[in-house]
Amino acid sequence: MASVLYQSIETLSRDKGIEPDVVVGAVEDAIALATRKYYKTQENMRAEMDRETGEIRAYVFKTVVETPDQLEDEINQMTLDQARELAPEVEVGGELRFYKDTTPLGRIAAQMAKQVIFQKVREAERDTVFNEYNHRAGEVLTATVKRLEPMDVIFDLGKAEARMPKREQSRLEQFAVGERVRVVLLRVDRAAKGPQVIVSRAAPALVQNLFQSEVPEIYDGTVSIKAIAREAGERTKIAVMSRDKDVDPVGACVGMKGMRVQSIIRELRGEKIDIIEFSEEITTFAEKALQPAKVSRVSITDLGEKQIEVIVDDTQLSLAIGKKGQNVRLAAKLLQWKIDIKSEEEKRQEVEQQMQAMSGGPTTPIEQVTELGESVLEKLIAAGITTVEALADMTPEQLEEVPGIGEKTVEKISVAVRHYFGQYEEGEERPVVAAAQPASEESGEIAMAKTPEAILEEIGKEAGNGRVEEVHNISTEDIVDAEDEVSASDAFSDADAREEQIELDNDAVDTLVDEAQEVSDEGIDNEGNDRG
Numbered sequence: 001m002a003s004v005l006y007q008s009i010e011t012l013s014r015d016k017g018i019e020p021d022v023v024v025g026a027v028e029d030a031i032a033l034a035t036r037k038y039y040k041t042q043e044n045m046r047a048e049m050d051r052e053t054g055e056i057r058a059y060v061f062k063t064v065v066e067t068p069d070q071l072e073d074e075i076n077q078m079t080l081d082q083a084r085e086l087a088p089e090v091e092v093g094g095e096l097r098f099y100k101d102t103t104p105l106g107r108i109a110a111q112m113a114k115q116v117i118f119q120k121v122r123e124a125e126r127d128t129v130f131n132e133y134n135h136r137a138g139e140v141l142t143a144t145v146k147r148l149e150p151m152d153v154i155f156d157l158g159k160a161e162a163r164m165p166k167r168e169q170s171r172l173e174q175f176a177v178g179e180r181v182r183v184v185l186l187r188v189d190r191a192a193k194g195p196q197v198i199v200s201r202a203a204p205a206l207v208q209n210l211f212q213s214e215v216p217e218i219y220d221g222t223v224s225i226k227a228i229a230r231e232a233g234e235r236t237k238i239a240v241m242s243r244d245k246d247v248d249p250v251g252a253c254v255g256m257k258g259m260r261v262q263s264i265i266r267e268l269r270g271e272k273i274d275i276i277e278f279s280e281e282i283t284t285f286a287e288k289a290l291q292p293a294k295v296s297r298v299s300i301t302d303l304g305e306k307q308i309e310v311i312v313d314d315t316q317l318s319l320a321i322g323k324k325g326q327n328v329r330l331a332a333k334l335l336q337w338k339i340d341i342k343s344e345e346e347k348r349q350e351v352e353q354q355m356q357a358m359s360g361g362p363t364t365p366i367e368q369v370t371e372l373g374e375s376v377l378e379k380l381i382a383a384g385i386t387t388v389e390a391l392a393d394m395t396p397e398q399l400e401e402v403p404g405i406g407e408k409t410v411e412k413i414s415v416a417v418r419h420y421f422g423q424y425e426e427g428e429e430r431p432v433v434a435a436a437q438p439a440s441e442e443s444g445e446i447a448m449a450k451t452p453e454a455i456l457e458e459i460g461k462e463a464g465n466g467r468v469e470e471v472h473n474i475s476t477e478d479i480v481d482a483e484d485e486v487s488a489s490d491a492f493s494d495a496d497a498r499e500e501q502i503e504l505d506n507d508a509v510d511t512l513v514d515e516a517q518e519v520s521d522e523g524i525d526n527e528g529n530d531r532g
Helices: 004-016 020-039 080-086 103-136 204-214 249-254 256-267 282-289 314-321 323-335 344-358 374-382 388-392 396-400 407-429 452-463 476-481 506-531
Strands: 045-049 056-065 077-079 095-100 140-148 153-156 161-164 180-191 194-200 223-231 235-242 272-277 295-302 307-312 338-343 486-488 502-504
Touching: 004 020, 004 103, 020 045, 020 056, 020 103, 056 080, 077 080, 103 180, 103 194, 140 161, 140 204, 161 180, 180 204, 204 223, 204 235, 204 256, 223 249, 223 323, 235 249, 235 282, 235 323, 249 256, 249 272, 256 272, 272 282, 282 295, 282 307, 282 323, 307 314, 307 344, 314 323, 314 338, 323 338, 338 344, 374 407, 388 407, 396 407
Parallel strands: 056 077, 161 194, 235 272, 307 338
Antiparallel strands: 045 056, 056 095, 140 153, 140 180, 153 161, 180 194, 223 235, 295 307, 486 502
């Protein structure tokens, strides 16, 4: 029958979850240390406990060597001849025990033994916890809330305590002492105070475990979870794929009327969950991962770096990016690719810039803007502004910073640049039919374009009937009132002269020529009939 002491050791071992031999070894080491302390000796000392009687005996042991030349430690070694005087059967390498009386150890020695026992038990307990949970990283455990600390939550796992730091908590969750929850075992830290089991409620493995519990198709392997991206307390994206073509993976996870996914959302305290069908094609997968935004097109920009470019409509850009970039961030985690998302307008501007860079870009000398004047041109060139394009890109504030350029000069520059580009665009789009004649050097006047009456008169004369008055029946008011037939050019100002210009549209001129020809023909016919 085991002694009372050994029975107490067994009880302590069960409570701490360690082997009884570990506790017995701790007791023996404590007695040996206390005995050596009491006798003030440096000799090697051990202790042994009799499990039947509970008696603990301490002894000094010496190792036997063959010759005196091999004697290195006179305190803990002895020669073979000396040993055989005490024990004739001893051999080289054997040990001789010399028992010590432990009766007079006293209270101090007992207190020391107690401390050693507790230390040994704690070390054994740490090793047991580490060996129990170290290989279970990523496993989902059911734990009970033991206590709440300002930043951490302490859980009771049964054999050990677990700690959940603030960063591993969901902002939507609050716990009460005694509540049972499911947690993910992250790791076991072997700290100085003992191994600390770190658990989490923010890990994606928790969502995966919940889906396995709620969706039979995932549990039996018909539907598999390919990827999970999660921001705890905000949103989770999960990609699923079916091995059976007759099973809809998204529908299986959602359940009838959303019952399955709603159960998981309640467990996560209202966290949003997006269920996406997995695709091997990365562009198709990217379109689905960015839901609920509608993607226009996806292209792979760098296969080695795993980078794609996503183009969305201008109205869908904010939805695709999500609140604080959450939607595109989760999609990138789900795909394990870098996502560069742009709107249609941004892409168009980028293409224009690339084309302009390839062509070298337009560079027009600033001297082409003749309205500026020589003094203003000299000031601008001195400031490093040598092209019309650079001048057009400058703001009024930037122009005023140029030495010698004031507010009135800025207005003059703005008008001159506007006239320059307006004249260029007009010349490109609308060819001038009746342009102003060059100014006469003698008179110094600008010759005006011919009036509509003069044009009609010339047309009538060319018809050969001499009856210009009938051509004049087409009044000038009719010509002016005809919409889109005659266009008058805008009057523009120049620093030295004012020039007016009337432009006639080609179609309007052709129409007038046709009508005048018909009138002339009728006149000739009538005159011939009268003669006949």
